[in-house]
Amino acid sequence: MEVDVARKILDTNDAHAGQNRERFAAAGVFVLNMMSSPGSGKTTLLEKTLVRIMPKIRCGVIVGDICTTNDADRLARSGAPVTQINTDAFGGDCHLAAHVIGKAADAFDLENLDLLIVENIGNLVCPAEFDIGENARTVVLSVTEGEDKPAKYPHMFRKCDSAVLNKTDLLPYLDFDMAAAEGFIHQVHPDMPIFQLSAKTEEGLSPWLNWLTTQVAENRSAR
Numbered sequence: 002m003e004v005d006v007a008r009k010i011l012d013t014n015d016a017h018a019g020q021n022r023e024r025f026a027a028a029g030v031f032v033l034n035m036m037s038s039p040g041s042g043k044t045t046l047l048e049k050t051l052v053r054i055m056p057k058i059r060c061g062v063i064v065g066d067i068c069t070t071n072d073a074d075r076l077a078r079s080g081a082p083v084t085q086i087n088t089d090a091f092g093g094d095c096h097l098a099a100h101v102i103g104k105a106a107d108a109f110d111l112e113n114l115d116l117l118i119v120e121n122i123g124n125l126v127c128p129a130e131f132d133i134g135e136n137a138r139t140v141v142l143s144v145t146e147g148e149d150k151p152a153k154y155p156h157m158f159r160k161c162d163s164a165v166l167n168k169t170d171l172l173p174y175l176d177f178d179m180a181a182a183e184g185f186i187h188q189v190h191p192d193m194p195i196f197q198l199s200a201k202t203e204e205g206l207s208p209w210l211n212w213l214t215t216q217v218a219e220n221r222s223a224r
């Protein structure tokens with residue numbers, strides 16, 4: 002019975018995600034869903050990314066948290082239009098569902114955006130289950146979380162299109178085994194692109210920016 006209920010929720014979500022996907026495709030906007038555990042550095046990476054790729058790439062951001070507008074305030078400094086979703090108002094969901102993204106997208110002039118980034122709620126489990134109609138997904142894993150997380154939380158890594166290994170500036174102070182982490186990621190998702198970087202120092206940022214801007218350019222030329 003519980004399984005039936007869960008299936009129904011996901012089926013309803015998939016229908017909304019399909020509607021979002023059609024809408025985003027019609028507007029020609031590329032949608033990236035960024036996910037991670039709390040505090041892996043999603044907002045920091047986005048702050049640094051937006052500064053580098055705007056205004057050449059016209060960006061908007063939807064950011065989800067249970068409470069606070071902290072991340073929206075940080076990201077709005079880039080000049081990009083930002084909408085904050087707080088799920089506390091409707092039960093404190095630990096993920097962003099497709100119908101919530103559909104409503105948040107109403108605040109944007111989608112036709113005049115090249116890239117809409119969704120910073121999902123910090124959680125390595127639930128967000129992976131909810132299609133939001135995105136074009137691509139990126140998971141951020143920070144080196145302070147331990148190299149075994151891709152093996153312990155395989156769904157997230159299986160369902161993403163790229164992975165960022167963040168906070169590499171901290172490696173000298175940790176026992177984090179980078180080769181093992183990459184091995185665990187490729188065990189659950191062979192060939193997934195992995196970007197080792199420090200959002201703080203910006204070391205290693207370029208390959209990540211190249212990947213992202215290539216995705217956006219391919220989406221544009223496919224129109």
Ligand SMILES: Nc1nc2c(ncn2[C@@H]2O[C@H](COP(=O)(O)OP(=O)(O)OP(=O)(O)O)[C@@H](O)[C@H]2O)c(=O)[nH]1
Pocket residue numbers: 037038039040041042043044045046072122123124167168169170171198199200201202
């Ligand atoms: N040393 C170091 N700290 C970082 C790096 N990236 C982020 N941080 C720090 O990690 C903490 C969390 O960063 P956020 O960018 O807020 O992380 P987040 O994933 O957006 O967090 P939530 O939205 O709450 O899930 C902050 O104190 C950042 O300054 C990094 O590359 N190196």
Ligand SMILES: [Mg+2]
Pocket residue numbers: 043044045072120
């Ligand atoms: Mg954040």
